Amino acid sequence: MSTIIPLADVDPALVEALLDTAFEPARHLRTAYRLREGTETLDALSFAALDENDMLAGSIQCWPLALTDTAGRRHPMILVGPVAVMPALQGKGFGQALVTATVTAIDPRAPLPQVMIGDPEYYERFFGFSNAHTSGWQLPGPFEQHRLLCRTANPSVLPAEGTLGPWRG
Numbered sequence: 001m002s003t004i005i006p007l008a009d010v011d012p013a014l015v016e017a018l019l020d021t022a023f024e025p026a027r028h029l030r031t032a033y034r035l036r037e038g039t040e041t042l043d044a045l046s047f048a049a050l051d052e053n054d055m056l057a058g059s060i061q062c063w064p065l066a067l068t069d070t071a072g073r074r075h076p077m078i079l080v081g082p083v084a085v086m087p088a089l090q091g092k093g094f095g096q097a098l099v100t101a102t103v104t105a106i107d108p109r110a111p112l113p114q115v116m117i118g119d120p121e122y123y124e125r126f127f128g129f130s131n132a133h134t135s136g137w138q139l140p141g142p143f144e145q146h147r148l149l150c151r152t153a154n155p156s157v158l159p160a161e162g163t164l165g166p167w168r169g
Helices: 012-023 025-029 031-035 094-105 120-127
Strands: 003-006 047-050 056-069 074-085 114-117 148-151 162-166
Touching (some): 012 025, 012 056, 012 074, 031 074
Parallel strands (some): 074 114
Antiparallel strands (some): 047 056
16 A cells, blocks of 8 residues: 655655645644754654655654653653645555554664644554643643643653653753
8 A cells, every 4th residue: 555665765845745735834833843943853753655656645754852841851752743644645544654654663672752743532542642641731832732642651751741842952
């Protein structure tokens, strides 16, 4: 159905065109863009899906993120997204294949918590993302609290409160 390749192997202009098509050019105004402002993608966790004609069908990008708790301590995390699929190809498994590629690529020896803004029913059912631990977290802009999701093997490491923002070493 699809071929998954490193996103770094795709012309960035094609990825930008895909994102514009999937989310519209106004996507840059979304809060998720503030979360990754000034950072570079995590290439080892970012992928593209090609259709049966080797055309770009979708992409997923991951970014370094930090949750700064109320004591000022920064907790490293991974921002998953955007997950983008060409509108005509949505519902055909490309998005699911991309998220699977990303969560599979995360090193199980030292997995950082993964955060995304998305549909809780879908991402929890298929990938274990949940909003159970994010109700006290804030973002640098407007968002729907129930759509702020986290996936982690050890929820006890998650601060109950804090503000998410870009990770800058």
